[in-house]
Amino acid sequence: MTAELGLAALWLAAALALLQLALAAMALAGREELLNGVRPVAVVQAVLALLAFAVLIRLFVVVDLSVELVALNDASTKPLLYRFAGAWGNHEGSMLMWVAILGLSGACVALLERRLPERTLVATLGTQAAIGLGFYAFLLFASNPFQRLVPAPAEGQGLNPLLQDPGLAFHPPTLYLGYVGLSIAFSFACGALLTRQVDAALARAMRPWVLGAWVFLTLGITAGSYWAYYELGWGGWWFWDPVENASLMPWLAATALLHSVAVLATRDSLRAWTVMLAVVAFSMSMIGTFLVRSGILTSVHAFAVDPRRGAFILVLLALYIGGALALFAARAGTVQEGRTFEPVSREGSLVANNLLLSAILGIVLVGTLYPLLAEAVTGEKLSVGPPYFNAAAGPLALLLVTIMVAGPLLRWRRDRLAALGRRVALPAGLALAALIALLVAAPGVRLLPLLGLVLAAGVALGSLAPLWGRNLRRTPMFTWGMVIGHLGVAVALAGMASESAFTRETLVALAPGQTAQVGPWRIRFDAVEPIAGPNWTALEATLQADRGGAPLLLKPQARFFPSPPTETSEAAIATRWDGQLYTVIGKGDEAGRWQLRLWWKPFVTLIWLGGALIAVGGVLSLLGRVRRERRAAERLAWL
Amino acid sequence: MKAKNQRLTLALLALAAIVGAALLAASALRDQAAYFYTPADARRLGVEPGRSVRLGGMVEGGSIRRSPDGVTIAFTVTDGQATVPVSFRGIVPDLFKERSGVVAEGHFTPTGSFVADTILAKHDERYMPPQVAGAMHESDSLDTDAKVRAK
Amino acid sequence: MALKTIRWLLWVPLILFVGFVALVASGLVTPSTHEIRSQLIGKPLPDFALPPALPAKPGLARVELGQGKPRLVNIFASWCVPCATESAQLATLKRAGVEIDGIAIRDRPEDLTRFLGRYGDPYARIGADRDSSVQMALGSSGVPETFVIDGAGVIRLQHVGEIRPEHVAGILAAVEAAK
Numbered sequence: 024m025t026a027e028l029g030l031a032a033l034w035l036a037a038a039l040a041l042l043q044l045a046l047a048a049m050a051l052a053g054r055e056e057l058l059n060g061v062r063p064v065a066v067v068q069a070v071l072a073l074l075a076f077a078v079l080i081r082l083f084v085v086v087d088l089s090v091e092l093v094a095l096n097d098a099s100t101k102p103l104l105y106r107f108a109g110a111w112g113n114h115e116g117s118m119l120m121w122v123a124i125l126g127l128s129g130a131c132v133a134l135l136e137r138r139l140p141e142r143t144l145v146a147t148l149g150t151q152a153a154i155g156l157g158f159y160a161f162l163l164f165a166s167n168p169f170q171r172l173v174p175a176p177a178e179g180q181g182l183n184p185l186l187q188d189p190g191l192a193f194h195p196p197t198l199y200l201g202y203v204g205l206s207i208a209f210s211f212a213c214g215a216l217l218t219r220q221v222d223a224a225l226a227r228a229m230r231p232w233v234l235g236a237w238v239f240l241t242l243g244i245t246a247g248s249y250w251a252y253y254e255l256g257w258g259g260w261w262f263w264d265p266v267e268n269a270s271l272m273p274w275l276a277a278t279a280l281l282h283s284v285a286v287l288a289t290r291d292s293l294r295a296w297t298v299m300l301a302v303v304a305f306s307m308s309m310i311g312t313f314l315v316r317s318g319i320l321t322s323v324h325a326f327a328v329d330p331r332r333g334a335f336i337l338v339l340l341a342l343y344i345g346g347a348l349a350l351f352a353a354r355a356g357t358v359q360e361g362r363t364f365e366p367v368s369r370e371g372s373l374v375a376n377n378l379l380l381s382a383i384l385g386i387v388l389v390g391t392l393y394p395l396l397a398e399a400v401t402g403e404k405l406s407v408g409p410p411y412f413n414a415a416a417g418p419l420a421l422l423l424v425t426i427m428v429a430g431p432l433l434r435w436r437r438d439r440l441a442a443l444g445r446r447v448a449l450p451a452g453l454a455l456a457a458l459i460a461l462l463v464a465a466p467g468v469r470l471l472p473l474l475g476l477v478l479a480a481g482v483a484l485g486s487l488a489p490l491w492g493r494n495l496r497r498t499p500m501f502t503w504g505m506v507i508g509h510l511g512v513a514v515a516l517a518g519m520a521s522e523s524a525f526t527r528e529t530l531v532a533l534a535p536g537q538t539a540q541v542g543p544w545r546i547r548f549d550a551v552e553p554i555a556g557p558n559w560t561a562l563e564a565t566l567q568a569d570r571g572g573a574p575l576l577l578k579p580q581a582r583f584f585p586s587p588p589t590e591t592s593e594a595a596i597a598t599r600w601d602g603q604l605y606t607v608i609g610k611g612d613e614a615g616r617w618q619l620r621l622w623w624k625p626f627v628t629l630i631w632l633g634g635a636l637i638a639v640g641g642v643l644s645l646l647g648r649v650r651r652e653r654r655a656a657e658r659l660a661w662l
Numbered sequence: 663m664k665a666k667n668q669r670l671t672l673a674l675l676a677l678a679a680i681v682g683a684a685l686l687a688a689s690a691l692r693d694q695a696a697y698f699y700t701p702a703d704a705r706r707l708g709v710e711p712g713r714s715v716r717l718g719g720m721v722e723g724g725s726i727r728r729s730p731d732g733v734t735i736a737f738t739v740t741d742g743q744a745t746v747p748v749s750f751r752g753i754v755p756d757l758f759k760e761r762s763g764v765v766a767e768g769h770f771t772p773t774g775s776f777v778a779d780t781i782l783a784k785h786d787e788r789y790m791p792p793q794v795a796g797a798m799h800e801s802d803s804l805d806t807d808a809k810v811r812a813k
Numbered sequence: 814m815a816l817k818t819i820r821w822l823l824w825v826p827l828i829l830f831v832g833f834v835a836l837v838a839s840g841l842v843t844p845s846t847h848e849i850r851s852q853l854i855g856k857p858l859p860d861f862a863l864p865p866a867l868p869a870k871p872g873l874a875r876v877e878l879g880q881g882k883p884r885l886v887n888i889f890a891s892w893c894v895p896c897a898t899e900s901a902q903l904a905t906l907k908r909a910g911v912e913i914d915g916i917a918i919r920d921r922p923e924d925l926t927r928f929l930g931r932y933g934d935p936y937a938r939i940g941a942d943r944d945s946s947v948q949m950a951l952g953s954s955g956v957p958e959t960f961v962i963d964g965a966g967v968i969r970l971q972h973v974g975e976i977r978p979e980h981v982a983g984i985l986a987a988v989e990a991a992k
Contacts, residue, residue: 382683
């Protein structure tokens with residue numbers, strides 16, 4: 024019965040999306056009296072979509088095996104957390120979460136947005152409804168999550184063991200809030216183009232929404248990176264896999280948008296460009312969803328993913344992205360030119376930021392699609408991995424980070440290079456000192472990590488420069504947000520470069536009682552013992568790590584899940600203030616020895632700390648902007 | 663600067679950035695993309711030693727040799743027409759065994775043997791290609807596959 | 814002049830996107846060539862002998878195949894979801910007079926009994942392939958997979974993936990042709 028309730032809610036939500044689209048279209052066509060009807064419909068639609076998603080979660084929690092999706096992905100033996108999170112650990116469930124968040128985004132706009140002209144807002148909500156309609160249709164016709172299974176099996180198939188991790192509960196929802204939150208900027212852009220209202224007011228309205236989605240995206244990517252790092256047991260934190268690229272591309276576009284929206288809001292420049300970025304950012308979210316969902320990049324055996332689903336999503340993409348870009352091409356030419364600026368100015372640096380971010384985005388996109396292109400054109404099979412991405416995107420990213428220091432120190436509209444030189448003298452000096460210190464203390468570091476470390480030192484100081492000489496108490500919260508966000512970039516960069524430059528790795532086969540050395544650590548291998556978990560068994564090694572001071576105990580496991588039969592490796596990680604010790608156990612041999620893979624990764628944790636700082640910066644900016652606008656509105660009301 | 667000119671400059675700059683990125687990507691791809699070879703392909707076409715490539719085939723029966731250090735193995739990859747000796751230092755995945763499919767990432771030496779940095783074992787429980795096995799999947803795609811890889 | 818150039822440039826994103834759609838659409842419709850097909854089609858089966866997967870049923874060996882009549886060899890497992898969905902099609906094939914043998918991959922007798930109890934048992938024999946070695950020898954890379962073996966023990970067809978209702982006619986035709 025419950026499953027039917029969810030399905031009914033989904034159908035009703037789809038019907039309301041249709042109604043919302045029709046109302047918006049009629050209102051814009053001249054039926055002004057309908058303008059007020061759009062907001063409530065958007066809210067009710069969101070409630071229904073969220074209800075459908077809540078029903079699915081309930082089905083997973085109570086393990087209702089008469090529902091096919093639950094039978095395939097759930098099991099009563101699973102702990103509660105994984106039954107709960109299992110609702111979105113599969114195709115249909117994650118798509119339902121996608122549309123539920125889309126509905127939620129529309130409802131938030133309907134309830135909270137008061138700055139846009141009413142016609143533009145209605146056009147925005149109409150666009151949002153049009154997107155929703157397509158994805159509701161996709162769920163209802165091509166991936167119904169509430170499909171019944173007759174006869175109901177006695178036990179479910181369980182969850183992929185790799186997903187059985189607390190990370191599943193938090194990582195996908197965060198990432199999806201970011202992906203789908205970008206739909207708001209997309210709809211704003213389309214709404215503004217439709218009603219010819221591209222101006223600074225649009226940018227001021229759009230900015231908090233972009234910031235919000237961008238914060239979630241940043242958190243989602245950071246959490247995903249850490250999850251992959253500890254769960255996969257390969258010692259790496261980023262693999263340039265298509266799925267990771269699918270989350271990175273919208274982030275790059277959203278980061279560019281965040282900066283160009285600032286130019287448009289403050290200086291009323293870059294109108295058409297900002298609108299295009301808003302379209303591109305969410306398009307990248309949809310393309311990412313498509314690339315992952317269609318299986319076109321990852322799957323060779325087409326039947327793992329139904330090819331009809333891929334075709335369905337592709338048609339939706341072609342309609343929405345193609346439609347928005349056609350609208351852009353037709354209307355952007357009529358957008359009035361914004362105000363001008365000199366090349367050496369805050370605007371100039373933000374343009375450079377945008378161009379570099381776009382170029383990096385292009386490089387990631389080309390690398391991700393290239394295997395497909397090569398196969399289609401020449402029939403060659405190939406793969407594109409970290410060497411390509413590091414070589415092509417790395418230098419551009421370092422250049423971008425350098426400009427990041429200069430940007431906030433430049434004045435709007437016009438500035439002089441000499442003045443900038445005086446302002447960055449101190450950070451540049453620190454970078455130079457870091458370079459000399461590194462060359463002396465740690466010769467033999469490769470060029471890219473070396474530049475990364477040097478830049479990180481300069482950028483960390485330079486990102487604080489906008490605060491110099493200011494009364495810190497009276498510094499607006501959004502300035503703090505920018506400073507902390509930029510500082511986060513420097514911190515993350517330091518972590519990446521340090522991990523790349525100073526990681527020590529040891530691969531050995533040891534018998535119990537023997538020791539090995541990795542970096543400063545002496546590791547003693549004590550024993551291997553079998554242990555049993557709720558739905559797995561494992562061989563657990565006991566390691567003692569010692570570098571003077573209290574020894575650490577590490578227990579890496581090789582886990583075995585019987586259903587479906589799968590082996591996973593659980594790394595044991597010890598975190599110290601100056602880095603992480605990362606240990607993995609491999610296979611045993613006839614001589615009683617066990618393979619051990621040990622890493623010492625100095626300051627690797629800075630990568631995720633930096634990511635978190637970037638997100639904190641985003642939150643502060645968001646709060647600062649909202650507060651300032653509220654004050655401005657109050658002042659206006661007072662007058 | 664005049665308004666129209668600035669707008670055109672910016673538009674052309676954007677175009678230049680896209681074209682520049684594409685050119686940079688193309689040149690990097692020429693050097694860095696890892697092509698996929700079977701032993702017969704490798705023999706027929708010849709692969710430049712040191713270039714990073716993928717080698718795919720079956721692990722020949724009885725060919726796996728473990729060296730005394732306990733972490734290095736040597737085996738032969740075959741496709742029925744040609745064979746390539748492969749050496750690998752690391753922890754092999756669960757599904758790596760004789761007479762089963764394997765993809766090795768690494769490079770050829772001047773003597774024609776192959777040094778693998780990574781072994782991807784073919785995942786035999788559901789239909790997943792070797793390329794997938796190496797891929798990193800977050801929740802998005804985990805419903806359809808699992809990772810099997812050792813580095 | 815400047816205005817015209819800009820008008821033209823505005824279409825660039827759309828043109829790039831159309832290229833993207835064309836590329837992935839071609840990727841979607843052309844069947845992938847990565848698929849690892851058995852090299853053994855048209856060749857005789859390799860030699861193997863599998864123990865019974867269930868006490869009540871005989872196991873499966875090379876010598877029992879190719880005894881004059883075409884047979885189907887279905888590679889499956891109780892833990893495999895698509896294998897459950899093809900059970901109706903296997904039953905249809907059996908009703909049409911096709912003899913079917915099974916190879917159970919990495920399975921346990923108690924799971925197998927439950928699976929066959931729920932989804933039906935079309936198999937004359939079931940061999941237990943505990944380490945997937947016979948599966949590999951047949952050039953199969955996953956479950957489920959179905960082979961048509963002719964009367965002389967030569968592999969005539971390899972069907973990759975579950976048998977859907979629309980595949981039944983093709984498999985019947987291959988069995989007919991193998992007679």
